[in-house]
Amino acid sequence: MMYYSRLRMASVIGVCLIGLALCLPNVIRQPVASLPWRQIHLGLDLRGGSYLLLQVDMNSVAADRLRGLQDETRQTLLKNSLGYRNLATTAHGVTFTPRTPEETQPDLKALRAMPMNVPGEFTVEQGGDGQITLTLSADAARQRAYDAVTQSIEIVRRRIDATGAIDPEITRQGEDRIIVELPGISDPERVKNLLGTTAKMTFHLVADSAIGSSVPPPGVDLLPMSDGQGTLPVFSHVDVDGADLTNASASIDQQSGEWAVNFTFDSAGAQEFGDVTRANVGKRFAIVLDNKVIEAPVIRTAITGGSGQITGGFSAQQATDMALLLRAGALPAPLNVIEQRSIGPSLGADSIRAGGYSLAAGFVLVIAFMALFYGRFGWYANIALLANLVLMTAILSLFEATLTLPGMAGMLLTLGMAVDANILINERIREEVARGRSALQAMQAGFERATATIVDSNATALLAHVMLFVFGTGPVRGFALTITIGIVTTLFTTLLLSRMLMVRWYARTRPSTLPV
Amino acid sequence: MMFDRPLLRFVPRGTKINFMRGRFIGLATSAVLSIASLILFFHPGLTLGLDFRGGIVVEARTQGPADFNAIRAALNAQHVNAAGVQSFGGPDDVLIRLDTPPDSEPDHEARTQAMVDSVRHAIATLPGAQVLRADAVGASVSRELFRNGMLALGISLLMILAYIWFRFEWEFAVSAVVTLVLDLTKAIGFLVITHFEFDLVMVAAILTILGYSTNDKVVVYDRVRENLRKYRTMPLAELIDLSINETLSRTLGTSCTVFLAALPLALFGGASLSGFAWVMLFGIVVGTSSSIFIAAPLLLLMGEKRLRRDARPPARP
Numbered sequence: 001m002m003y004y005s006r007l008r009m010a011s012v013i014g015v016c017l018i019g020l021a022l023c024l025p026n027v028i029r030q031p032v033a034s035l036p037w038r039q040i041h042l043g044l045d046l047r048g049g050s051y052l053l054l055q056v057d058m059n060s061v062a063a064d065r066l067r068g069l070q071d072e073t074r075q076t077l078l079k080n081s082l083g084y085r086n087l088a089t090t091a092h093g094v095t096f097t098p099r100t101p102e103e104t105q106p107d108l109k110a111l112r113a114m115p116m117n118v119p120g121e122f123t124v125e126q127g128g129d130g131q132i133t134l135t136l137s138a139d140a141a142r143q144r145a146y147d148a149v150t151q152s153i154e155i156v157r158r159r160i161d162a163t164g165a166i167d168p169e170i171t172r173q174g175e176d177r178i179i180v181e182l183p184g185i186s187d188p189e190r191v192k193n194l195l196g197t198t199a200k201m202t203f204h205l206v207a208d209s210a211i212g213s214s215v216p217p218p219g220v221d222l223l224p225m226s227d228g229q230g231t232l233p234v235f236s237h238v239d240v241d242g243a244d245l246t247n248a249s250a251s252i253d254q255q256s257g258e259w260a261v262n263f264t265f266d267s268a269g270a271q272e273f274g275d276v277t278r279a280n281v282g283k284r285f286a287i288v289l290d291n292k293v294i295e296a297p298v299i300r301t302a303i304t305g306g307s308g309q310i311t312g313g314f315s316a317q318q319a320t321d322m323a324l325l326l327r328a329g330a331l332p333a334p335l336n337v338i339e340q341r342s343i344g345p346s347l348g349a350d351s352i353r354a355g356g357y358s359l360a361a362g363f364v365l366v367i368a369f370m371a372l373f374y375g376r377f378g379w380y381a382n383i384a385l386l387a388n389l390v391l392m393t394a395i396l397s398l399f400e401a402t403l404t405l406p407g408m409a410g411m412l413l414t415l416g417m418a419v420d421a422n423i424l425i426n427e428r429i430r431e432e433v434a435r436g437r438s439a440l441q442a443m444q445a446g447f448e449r450a451t452a453t454i455v456d457s458n459a460t461a462l463l464a465h466v467m468l469f470v471f472g473t474g475p476v477r478g479f480a481l482t483i484t485i486g487i488v489t490t491l492f493t494t495l496l497l498s499r500m501l502m503v504r505w506y507a508r509t510r511p512s513t514l515p516v
Numbered sequence: 517m518m519f520d521r522p523l524l525r526f527v528p529r530g531t532k533i534n535f536m537r538g539r540f541i542g543l544a545t546s547a548v549l550s551i552a553s554l555i556l557f558f559h560p561g562l563t564l565g566l567d568f569r570g571g572i573v574v575e576a577r578t579q580g581p582a583d584f585n586a587i588r589a590a591l592n593a594q595h596v597n598a599a600g601v602q603s604f605g606g607p608d609d610v611l612i613r614l615d616t617p618p619d620s621e622p623d624h625e626a627r628t629q630a631m632v633d634s635v636r637h638a639i640a641t642l643p644g645a646q647v648l649r650a651d652a653v654g655a656s657v658s659r660e661l662f663r664n665g666m667l668a669l670g671i672s673l674l675m676i677l678a679y680i681w682f683r684f685e686w687e688f689a690v691s692a693v694v695t696l697v698l699d700l701t702k703a704i705g706f707l708v709i710t711h712f713e714f715d716l717v718m719v720a721a722i723l724t725i726l727g728y729s730t731n732d733k734v735v736v737y738d739r740v741r742e743n744l745r746k747y748r749t750m751p752l753a754e755l756i757d758l759s760i761n762e763t764l765s766r767t768l769g770t771s772c773t774v775f776l777a778a779l780p781l782a783l784f785g786g787a788s789l790s791g792f793a794w795v796m797l798f799g800i801v802v803g804t805s806s807s808i809f810i811a812a813p814l815l816l817l818m819g820e821k822r823l824r825r826d827a828r829p830p831a832r833p
Contacts, residue, residue, distance in 0.1 A: 045788075053657065186647070187636060187647070189633050189636065192629070192633075336625060336626060336629075337625075337626075337629045338625055338629070338654040338656060338657050339652065339653050339654055339657045340629060340632065340650075340651065340652050341649075341650075341651040341652075342647075342649065342650045342651070343648070343649050344646060344647055344648045344649065346577075346646070346648060347575070347648040347649055350786060351786055351788070354784055354785055354786035354789065355785070355786075355789070357780065357784050358780040358781045358783075358784050358785050358789075359780075361779075361780035361784070362776065362777040362778070362779070362780045362781070363777075365776040365777065365779070365780070366773050366776055366777055369772060369773055369776055370773070372522065372523050372524050373522050373523075373524050373525070373526055373769065374522050375520055375521045375522035375523070376520045376521070378522065405786075405788060405789060406717055406720060406789070406792070409781055409785070409789055409792060409793070412777050412778070412780075412781060413724060413774065413777060413778060413796070415777055416773050416774035416775075416776065416777025416778065417728065417731075417770070417773075417774055417777075419770070419773050420731070420770040420773070420774075423766050423769045423770050423773070424735070424766055424770075427763075427765055427766040427769070430529075430765075431762065434529060434530065449742075452738070453734065453735055453738045456683060456734045456738065457730075457731035457732075457734045457735060458731075459679060460676050460679055460680070460727060460730040460731060460734060461727035461728065461730070461731055463672060463675045463676060463679060463727075464672040464675075464676065464723045464724070464726055464727035464730075465723065465724075465727065467668045467671050467672045467675065467723070468668050468672070468719070468720055468723050470668070471664040471665070471667050471668035471671075472664070472665075472668060472716060472719075472720070473661065473664070473716065474716070475716075475717070476716045476717060476719070476720045479717075479720045480720065483724070515520045515521045515522070516521075516522070
């Protein structure tokens with residue numbers, strides 16, 4: 001208890017010096033690019049910015065796949081000259097009745113040969129009533145949901161990067177949520193609008209025969225026009241998918257003087273686009289964005305160059321945003337904002353000032369208290385307190401943690417509680433001195449008896465804050481994190497550093513009485 | 517040397533205060549305060565913050581003192597039906613509050629989020645006004661945050677119980693947790709009276725109080741346990757009194773440093789932290805006094821038979 005080997009002293013001092021070095025990136029600029037330079041990030045509540053919590057619409061992911069499976073089934077049967085009745089989607093698959101019982105086996109054979117997105121994605125079975133059922137597996141559904149979120153994150157990142165936002169943070173949360181943090185953007189309206197658009201562009205042939213009928217025949221959908229002027233029946237089958245676009249840009253059309261969006265397909269898309277337009281010259285071709293028809297021009301000639309233009313009466317901003325969305329790609333499912341928090345830069349600056357002043361004032365008060373009531377040993381506790389602040393900053397920098405306003409409160413409370421360990425030791429030493437023990441015996445007893453108490457009391461505080469970190473969100477997690485880190489650094493600075501200072505002082509001066 | 521010896525003493529050396537004599541007064545006062553807090557909890561109840569209530573809060577700063585009629589008119593022009601427009605902080609700071617649409621309405625989540633933009637547009641029509649903060653929490657998120665907050669509180673209490681149980685005898689664990697629950701109810705009563713909003717930051721404050729209060733109890737209990745071994749024949753009431761007196765200057769010293777650390781936050785911490793800090797300050801006072809006046813008497817009541825099995829009554833002449 002009363003002996004510190006050179007090695008032990010060197011390591012305690014070493015840890016403090018390393019801590020000091022790790023704090024440097026927060027105050028000076030990186031001198032050499034190769035040097036690791038980790039620093040604390042300021043939370044949105046301190047630097048200003050926006051936080052958006054988005055939820056991926058999982059029902060739509062499932063519904064999309066079901067619609068796709070229904071369409072594939074129809075196309076497969078038609079291609080094999082097989083008939084069907086009552087083709088419908090259920091909760092987990094597609095059912096239909098074969099035209100004749102004799103066709104059941106060819107149906108099964110053709111459908112089982114359909115390509116799958118993942119092995120075992122669906123099964124094809126014949127029911128007792130002669131119906132054929134295609135069932136999507138639960139595993140595949142889970143995988144698809146996971147992929148949908150992963151893909152959404154990628155698209156969200158591309159869209160946000162395209163807006164020129166600085167240091168955006170996009171992270172997955174839970175099963176179906178995405179957190180978007182945008183430092184410096186205190187009005188997230190445009191980003192919200194960009195993310196709220198799925199931007200799924202598809203090209204469909206117009207079902208001219210169904211124009212005017214209120215109930216569309218099977219395989220035809222009645223879609224609204226994007227300008228709100230009525231509806232247009234189009235074939236459900238997607239002739240060309242906008243996912244095959246390589247580029248899109250906004251420009252002013254030379255002839256009409258209107259804003260237009262120009263797009264270019266990749267080679268596969270260009271080939272498909274060429275084939276479809278060649279086979280359907282004279283028919284109308286609908287450009288559909290998010291289930292709304294933007295326009296449906298008549299195909300005059302085969303379009304083989306792989307590029308085209310959309311003119312839908314856009315404003316400049318609409319055309320620019322649409323080009324951005326097409327370039328970034330479509331979201332696999334709609335995203336809904338379910339929580340948003342934004343803080344203006346002036347409030348953030350106010351908070352930093354308030355947090356900084358409080359931290360400084362609290363620190364000075366605690367130091368004064370310890371110096372007044374505990375004398376020399378109080379000053380040792382104060383040195384440990386300073387080291388504690390340095391080490392907390394060092395660990396937060398090392399993790400590149402985010403400092404929030406509650407996090408600053410957590411640091412302050414840690415400082416208040418950190419001296420508890422020193423108070424425990426000092427009070428114990430006082431008691432032992434009062435009982436008539438010698439200086440050495442009193443210090444020894446003080447360290448020994450106080451250690452168990454210090455560990456016990458810190459362990460319970462640690463438990464409470466780990467829970468807070470697990471269940472908390474946002475700034476509150478920052479609070480729990482700083483307190484948790486603070487408890488660990490407190491144990492180091494009080495049990496090792498301040499004790500070392502006391503022991504060294506004793507070894508140097510060999511006092512007969514203690515300054516308690 | 518000037519800084520060698522302590523200049524001041526917090527508690528005079530060797531106090532012999534008979535705390536246990538006042539144990540029934542302490543327990544009764546605590547019971548009355550906790551029952552009153554429970555009544556306040558049910559009526560009028562806690563003011564739920566945005567995290568737990570859901571809805572929209574927009575803070576704006578106007579040019580010059582806020583003109584509430586102009587703000588209301590601007591909101592009405594955007595078809596925003598504000599639940600409250602009030603001043604807050606300085607005379608030019610305005611807080612606008614909106615409730616979430618009822619869950620029964622379709623698209624209530626989307627409408628909650630869209631309403632924020634309407635409020636922003638309304639503020640943009642006021643000359644020189646700027647939005648300081650705009651938060652919108654949907655109904656599903658607020659329910660989730662509330663559930664998580666309560667889970668964090670409940671599980672922390674259970675883990676503290678388990679830890680003390682593991683380290684001490686069960687009498688200690690039960691009296692500590694009962695005391696913590698009493699502390700908790702008083703903190704809730706304080707929140708109701710002061711109208712501080714109950715949100716995630718408050719849950720953090722309450723958890724910190726609980727952690728701190730436990731810490732305080734552990735120190736007293738530690739000494740009781742040590743003295744139980746040291747003085748095998750001392751009656752439990754006397755022994756607990758001795759333990760409290762021995763740890764008194766530490767108990768008060770630590771409370772004081774934490775109090776001093778939290779005080780600047782309450783005074784200069786700004787709107788978002790001062791509520792948190794006041795609850796902390798209240799909790800420190802309650803936690804410290806409950807260690808002495810509640811946790812120790814409870815231990816005496818529960819452990820009178822069991823903890824002192826080998827104690828013999830003093831021999832009579």
